[in-house]
Amino acid sequence: MSLEARVHVERGDFVLDVALTVGNGEVVAVLGPNGAGKTTLLRTIAGLLPLTSGQVVLGGTTLDDPAGGVRCGPNERGIGVVFQDYRLFPHLSAADNVAFGPRSAGVPRAAARRQAQDWLARVGLAGLGDRKPAELSGGQAQRVALARALILTPALLLLDEPLAALDASTRAEVRGELRRLLDDFRGPAVFVTHDALDAMTLATRVVILEAGRVVQQGAPHEIAQRPATSYVAQLVGLSLLRGVADAGVLLLADGTRVTTADTALNGAALAVVRPSSVVVATEAPSHSSVRNSWQRAVSGLQPLGDRVRVSFAGPPAVVADITNAAVAEMRLGVGDVVWVSVKATDITTYPDTSGPTIGAQM
Amino acid sequence: MTTSATPPARRRPLRLSTLLGVPAAIAVAFLLLPLAGLLYRAPWGGLWPLLTDPSVREALRLSLFSSLLATAVSVVFGVPLAWVLARLRFPGRRVLRALVLLPLVLPPVVGGVGLLYALGNSGLLGHALNAVGVSLPFTTAGVVVAETFVAMPFLVVTVEGALAAADQRYDEAAATLGASGWTTFRRITLPLIAPSVAAGAVLTFARALGEFGATITFAGNTAGQTRTMPLAVYIALESNPPAAVALSLVLLVVSVGILLALRERWLRGGTIR
Numbered sequence: 001m002s003l004e005a006r007v008h009v010e011r012g013d014f015v016l017d018v019a020l021t022v023g024n025g026e027v028v029a030v031l032g033p034n035g036a037g038k039t040t041l042l043r044t045i046a047g048l049l050p051l052t053s054g055q056v057v058l059g060g061t062t063l064d065d066p067a068g069g070v071r072c073g074p075n076e077r078g079i080g081v082v083f084q085d086y087r088l089f090p091h092l093s094a095a096d097n098v099a100f101g102p103r104s105a106g107v108p109r110a111a112a113r114r115q116a117q118d119w120l121a122r123v124g125l126a127g128l129g130d131r132k133p134a135e136l137s138g139g140q141a142q143r144v145a146l147a148r149a150l151i152l153t154p155a156l157l158l159l160d161e162p163l164a165a166l167d168a169s170t171r172a173e174v175r176g177e178l179r180r181l182l183d184d185f186r187g188p189a190v191f192v193t194h195d196a197l198d199a200m201t202l203a204t205r206v207v208i209l210e211a212g213r214v215v216q217q218g219a220p221h222e223i224a225q226r227p228a229t230s231y232v233a234q235l236v237g238l239s240l241l242r243g244v245a246d247a248g249v250l251l252l253a254d255g256t257r258v259t260t261a262d263t264a265l266n267g268a269a270l271a272v273v274r275p276s277s278v279v280v281a282t283e284a285p286s287h288s289s290v291r292n293s294w295q296r297a298v299s300g301l302q303p304l305g306d307r308v309r310v311s312f313a314g315p316p317a318v319v320a321d322i323t324n325a326a327v328a329e330m331r332l333g334v335g336d337v338v339w340v341s342v343k344a345t346d347i348t349t350y351p352d353t354s355g356p357t358i359g360a361q362m
Numbered sequence: 363m364t365t366s367a368t369p370p371a372r373r374r375p376l377r378l379s380t381l382l383g384v385p386a387a388i389a390v391a392f393l394l395l396p397l398a399g400l401l402y403r404a405p406w407g408g409l410w411p412l413l414t415d416p417s418v419r420e421a422l423r424l425s426l427f428s429s430l431l432a433t434a435v436s437v438v439f440g441v442p443l444a445w446v447l448a449r450l451r452f453p454g455r456r457v458l459r460a461l462v463l464l465p466l467v468l469p470p471v472v473g474g475v476g477l478l479y480a481l482g483n484s485g486l487l488g489h490a491l492n493a494v495g496v497s498l499p500f501t502t503a504g505v506v507v508a509e510t511f512v513a514m515p516f517l518v519v520t521v522e523g524a525l526a527a528a529d530q531r532y533d534e535a536a537a538t539l540g541a542s543g544w545t546t547f548r549r550i551t552l553p554l555i556a557p558s559v560a561a562g563a564v565l566t567f568a569r570a571l572g573e574f575g576a577t578i579t580f581a582g583n584t585a586g587q588t589r590t591m592p593l594a595v596y597i598a599l600e601s602n603p604p605a606a607v608a609l610s611l612v613l614l615v616v617s618v619g620i621l622l623a624l625r626e627r628w629l630r631g632g633t634i635r
Contacts, residue, residue, distance in 0.1 A: 075537045075538070075539075075542060089532055089536075100549070101541075104549075
């Protein structure tokens with residue numbers, strides 16, 4: 001069983017065009033900003049939305065092929081879906097929710113109930129089968145939704161923002177639980193999220209979707225280290241610079257020259273800078289090893305708990321994370337002109353393979 | 363614009379609550395007055411003999427029987443119609459909806475005349491019905507037909523509203539769990555709108571119970587066959603006014619019961635769900 005999907009959907013001005021292949025045991029996170037088309041992608045694969053063109057093939061069976069006149073309904077696909085809002089049937093108990101799939105498939109009542117109890121136990125909800133969805137916490141409801149989908153041993157598991165509806169305290173716990181269930185699941189799994197941490201911790205592969213297109217995909221650590229768009233860079237807490245590398249200098253589109261340590265890299269390149277490595281000074285650095293310094297006005301000060309994120313007017317688009325004490329000592333305020341410095345060795349450069357047409361703008 | 367100068371003292375304007383409260387009180391009095399009239403003229407002492415009179419019992423039995431049957435027919439055919447109107451998209455849907463709901467505003471007498479020329483012995487389908495040995499006018503079956511015609515739209519409107527508002531996200535979830543359309547309708551959609559079906563049925567029953575115009579036009583006024591409670595009240599008012607009041611009290615009690623049954627939906631304020 002593996003999923004091979006070429007999804008092309010046009011809805012008004014919005015175009016979603018994604019090719020996605022997911023193998024057995026793979027867990028793919030589709031990560032992207034709101035409106036990128038993540039949920040549309042999932043709903044199309046599930047058969048809840050029609051394809052404009054393309055194909056959805058699961059385990060060698062064509063489920064959707066508008067050109068070939070094939071269209072399986074969502075109830076004929078054998079695809080498990082966990083919705084963002086879970087959609088537990090409010091009039092049925094947790095056990096009856098889980099038993100709904102087997103019952104619809106013709107399993108006798110008693111047997112379906114037994115299976116449901118087994119699954120509730122597997123997701124850690126033994127004894128809660130008689131509760132109505134309204135009597136479950138968010139985390140419990142999510143596990144019922146998972147059990148309800150997994151009981152049918154689906155050929156593919158789709159999860160829409162599986163953790164988005166949970167509060168921060170239960171989120172970490174449910175993430176661990178979800179990870180365990182996904183590890184046990186043998187088929188391909190795809191989940192969409194706008195949370196980088198969910199993507200990095202749960203997925204074996206991350207696909208970045210922006211404005212209906214895949215802009216980058218790879219293993220979580222690759223994405224985290226070498227983001228291809230400023231959206232991804234921002235998600236993983238980095239500043240992204242895009243330019244042309246030539247013998248240790250990255251020339252940005254705005255004309256700024258950034259000295260980097262990698263002298264071997266040439267051509268279209270990206271560079272990331274960790275905000276905590278950016279130095280802010282009130283005077284020009286002299287007799288220093290710092291290779292990059294710009295005089296810039298402070299355009300924003302954003303408290304981040306133990307640190308303050310300082311942003312600057314004008315290129316390059318770097319931000320600096322400095323301590324509260326440093327802000328106080330320098331009496332830093334918006335509009336103050338300061339020296340912004342980055343050591344060449346603190347800049348990580350890599351080739352820009354995303355092509356010049358892909359922007360981070362929505 | 364300055365606000366420093368205090369405006370000259372004026373006659374205190376009537377408060378809005380007074381302005382609207384007076385006509386509201388008149389409206390309340392007007393609506394409750396007939397009830398007071400009924401209770402005032404009620405032959406309290408001789409009520410029991412009046413109500414146990416065979417003709418009264420017959421009318422009551424006939425009314426309950428025909429209204430319940432009309433309600434059942436309305437549910438069996440009205441729920442599917444409501445589903446078609448709420449869930450299917452087809453050209454002419456809005457026109458169909460308007461036509462189907464026409465009996466809500468149509469004078470019942472007109473409905474009765476229409477039924478006569480559609481299902482009557484010389485009507486549109488009269489010959490066909492006669493051919494299979496069915497003659498509806500001036501029979502108890504005709505009463506049920508007249509009541510269904512007038513009352514079914516109440517069920518359709520209520521259930522259609524519920525279906526339109528019902529969350530189709532659950533239908534989607536059921537589909538991804540392998541449920542067919544019929545299974546989804548039976549196990550998800552219908553249970554979720556069950557309260558509205560019940561409320562629609564109660565409304566339909568109430569309307570059928572009070573039906574007069576279409577019934578007397580299409581089914582006539584034969585004691586024991588087509589003389590339902592409202593017809594009996596009307597007849598009794600000429601010949602035996604205390605009996606008319608007694609019958610009216612029965613209908614009043616039923617109406618109050620219906621109001622109580624619907625209290626969750628109506629008496630909490632707000633709109634019909």
